[in-house]
Amino acid sequence: MAKAFMAYPELRSPFEAKEIHPEGSATVLYQGKTITLSETGNGDGLLINPRDLGQINGFDIKPEGACFRDLCIPLNDQLLVEQNGRQWFNLTGFADLLDQPYVADHAASVWSFAEIPAKRANMMLDAMAPEIELTDRNGQVVRLADLKGKKALIVTWSSW
């Protein structure tokens, strides 16, 4: 039997235990971003301050709805929820409406969202590259959209 290689035993658990966010906060994961929310509404779903929506998924609250470029989702009392005189945006309800899958760990108050399918429609229809943002090893943000005018090879590899 050939010897197994690339086990990297020293890298199996390289991370020390630390808290994910301060007590009472919540964390949202979306497209490589980790967003800490200092306040959320009550309930099983994730109710966020409407002002936090943009930093999570790029949608803005406008009179015509929650909008990203030409896409506007009309708001109703299922998406904008009143609790004790405060208004919250129902982020998980919004995801359900957009068929956006997510996984939640309620005990840890962490919600992880997959990409919004509507944002990927152009790739599946006419092969337009997805608009992703990556951070390179120098800390520079690399947007595929910024590479227009050049040819690009994007290639994956791994240490394993």
Add this chain to the structure above:
Amino acid sequence: MPVWQRIYEEINNPDFVIICAAQDTGGEAAAGPIFDAANPTYIQVIDEDHLVSSSFNFVNVPSAAWIDEEGRIVRIDEGTYSKVHELGVGDQSISFGTNVYEPALKDWVANGAQSKHVQSATTVAGNIRQHSAEQQRADAAFCLGNLFRKHGIDDKAEQYWDMAKALNPDSVNFIRQNLTLSEEGSAGEQFRAMRDNFERTGTDYYRPIDIEN
């Protein structure tokens, strides 16, 4: 990684970029030294959440997309090797890779839309793997597992990585990344059994290369 640096230098075209994205939850500690050894001048990304694989619906490494000046994908999702590799000896030996990819890439950079290796939008769209709602949910679960792992909460990390593998059993990335945490590592007995099973059942380990030089 040295191979992409060599190719990048040989192409030597200011209007061509390579983005090399390590799909590595181990982060800089795992992938950084390998990048450094290649002394690269292309764009280096350590993609702990496998965002590139998720975005292009890749299931294995190495995989790639060619993106033209307008942002359109003109080839996608092939086992992106620059040559045929031989590993091991005797019964345990395996060979993988291809000698046709590198010349095709160079031809595209030189000739653009005139290259015979450029595929139509319809062909490319047809070559992009479908990514079901369950598979997208697997991506979310994988990222959740990574968050827990980065915070030293290994039991929850394992729970959500297992969820990711169950929701997207086609992802070789998830299987092998998970095996990095095992004693035998990502290329041990479990990996070989999985690979043999993929071959026996005709499962698409990589999309077959469709390049004629």
